[in-house]
Amino acid sequence: xxxxxxxxxxxxxxxxxxxxxxxxxxxxxxxxxxxxxxxxxxxxxxxxxxxxxxxxxxxxxxxxxxxxxxxxxxxxxxxxxxxxxxxxxxxxxxxxxxxxxxxxxxxxxxxxxxxxxxxxxxxxxxxxxxxxxxxxxxxxxxxxxxxxxxxxxxxxxxxxxxxxxxxxxxxxxxxxxxxxxxxxxxxxxxxxxxxxxxxxxxxxxxxxxxxxxxxxxxx
Amino acid sequence: xxxxxxxxxxxxxxxxxxxxxxxxxxxxxxxxxxxxxxxxxxxxxxxxxxxxxxxxxxxxxxxxxxxxxxxxxxxxxxxxxxxxxxxxxxxxxxxxxxxxxxxxxxxxxxxxxxxxxxxxxxxxxxxxxxxxxxxxxxxxxxxxxxxxxxxxxxxxxxxxxxxxxxxxxxxxxxxxxxxxxxxxxxxxxxxxxxxxxxxxxxxxxxxxxxxxxx
Numbered sequence: 081x082x083x084x085x086x087x088x089x090x091x092x093x094x095x096x097x098x099x100x101x102x103x104x105x106x107x108x109x110x111x112x113x114x115x116x117x118x119x120x121x122x123x124x125x126x127x128x129x130x131x132x133x134x135x136x137x138x139x140x141x142x143x144x145x146x147x148x149x150x151x152x153x154x155x156x157x158x159x160x161x162x163x164x165x166x167x168x169x170x171x172x173x174x175x176x177x178x179x180x181x182x183x184x185x186x187x188x189x190x191x192x193x194x195x196x197x198x199x200x201x202x203x204x205x206x207x208x209x210x211x212x213x214x215x216x217x218x219x220x221x222x223x224x225x226x227x228x229x230x231x232x233x234x235x236x237x238x239x240x241x242x243x244x245x246x247x248x249x250x251x252x253x254x255x256x257x258x259x260x261x262x263x264x265x266x267x268x269x270x271x272x273x274x275x276x277x278x279x280x281x282x283x284x285x286x287x288x289x290x291x292x293x294x295x296x297x298x299x
Numbered sequence: 300x301x302x303x304x305x306x307x308x309x310x311x312x313x314x315x316x317x318x319x320x321x322x323x324x325x326x327x328x329x330x331x332x333x334x335x336x337x338x339x340x341x342x343x344x345x346x347x348x349x350x351x352x353x354x355x356x357x358x359x360x361x362x363x364x365x366x367x368x369x370x371x372x373x374x375x376x377x378x379x380x381x382x383x384x385x386x387x388x389x390x391x392x393x394x395x396x397x398x399x400x401x402x403x404x405x406x407x408x409x410x411x412x413x414x415x416x417x418x419x420x421x422x423x424x425x426x427x428x429x430x431x432x433x434x435x436x437x438x439x440x441x442x443x444x445x446x447x448x449x450x451x452x453x454x455x456x457x458x459x460x461x462x463x464x465x466x467x468x469x470x471x472x473x474x475x476x477x478x479x480x481x482x483x484x485x486x487x488x489x490x491x492x493x494x495x496x497x498x499x500x501x502x503x504x505x506x507x508x509x510x511x512x513x
Contacts, residue, residue, distance in 0.1 A: 088414030088441045088465065093434040096450040102428050104352045109326040111348035114426075116330060118347055119339045132416055148417070148432045153326055166332050174328040176335035188339045193346045197355075199395025199422065202469040230467045232414050234441065246397065246470050266468050277442050284460040287441050290468035 119188035129256035133228035204263035228256035244268035360423035361494035410501030412440035418466035
């Protein structure tokens with residue numbers, strides 16, 4: 081979706097502010113939110129792509145005005161309501177008011193913690209041979225799906241070069257919609273900065289994206 | 300919880316106190332609901348929070364960089380397949396798949412961003428800092444990286460090319476910074492102390508040898 085989360089190349093956000101000796105969490109609730117999101121991802125069938133889409137789907141003004149973990153919280157709460165796992169009257173009451181279906185993988189307990197502390201593998205068996213080879217010229221498609229995609233707007237409709245082939249991976253555009261892994265080849269595609277941003281750009285700049293095969297066509 | 304609540308109230312990221320309280324209450328309500336439904340055990344959530352606060356941080360990455368600076372065979376293996384190479388180091392916790400190490404040279408400086416969200420090699424570097432997840436960095440890194448580097452007080456030589464890697468999939472990137480001059484003969488442990496988090500994101504450089512004790 082063409083949301084405000086897709087920030088590459090936008091202007092007006094100001095300088096980068098670095099906080100020295102930044103703690104892992106600034107408030108106790110931030111850690112609780114992060115842990116609940118990990119737990120529901122691991123045992124509740126809320127995959128990473130669906131989680132990202134739920135954050136992208138927050139109203140633009142809310143997305144821009146909310147802190148990072150506030151966005152995580154709002155998106156977690158909303159997607160659990162959407163899946164009928166919880167209801168808003170329960171949040172308001174601060175208690176469970178009715179039975180809900182059990183999680184796919186049961187209660188998230190101490191035995192599950194180790195599993196979420198190592199990132200899972202997204203590599204999958206290929207469905208076909210890779211269409212592109214290293215060094216091939218490709219053009220990113222001009223696509224504007226209203227659903228989740230990982231092709232950023234600034235990199236659509238541009239010509240680049242395949243630099244790496246990173247294996248065959250879960251396709252976020254499918255996975256976010258609950259349509260399964262639909263594995264696709266993943267490439268590092270490199271563009272010249274001038275191609276992306278015009279003649280005023282630093283001539284030494286190169287930018288790469290990680291592009292799934294369905295985003296690409298031969299140039 | 301072992302958390303110190305005092306810092307909640309004097310931090311510049313705070314909005315007004317009432318909003319903070321409201322969020323705190325809502326988060327607590329959600330955790331209670333999930334616990335009562337048998338979805339989560341609070342102790343398991345505690346364990347995740349504690350791991351991020353105490354066990355996972357940039358020293359994992361710093362050890363990998365220091366090893367690469369001192370062991371050419373390891374460096375070669377790291378640049379070929381970082382996940383596999385790091386798997387051979389007993390003292391660094393296991394990393395997930397698809398980690399890619401990119402080498403800074405006098406010819407090319409590498410910088411990592413996630414313009415769409417906050418993808419970050421957290422097993423190597425810990426949780427990303429706020430600036431990495433915020434709009435100023437995500438918007439400008441791909442368009443004006445030298446301007447972004449200036450915000451960090453970093454100026455690259457004019458003849459160093461700049462390469463920005465946008466983490467738009469589940470591949471993750473670790474920058475292998477250049478080893479500073481004046482560190483000849485240093486042990487891996489000494490070297491690891493000058494490898495900063497930002498130098499592994501590409502928004503900084505390692506500390507100068509004389510800064511080691513800072």
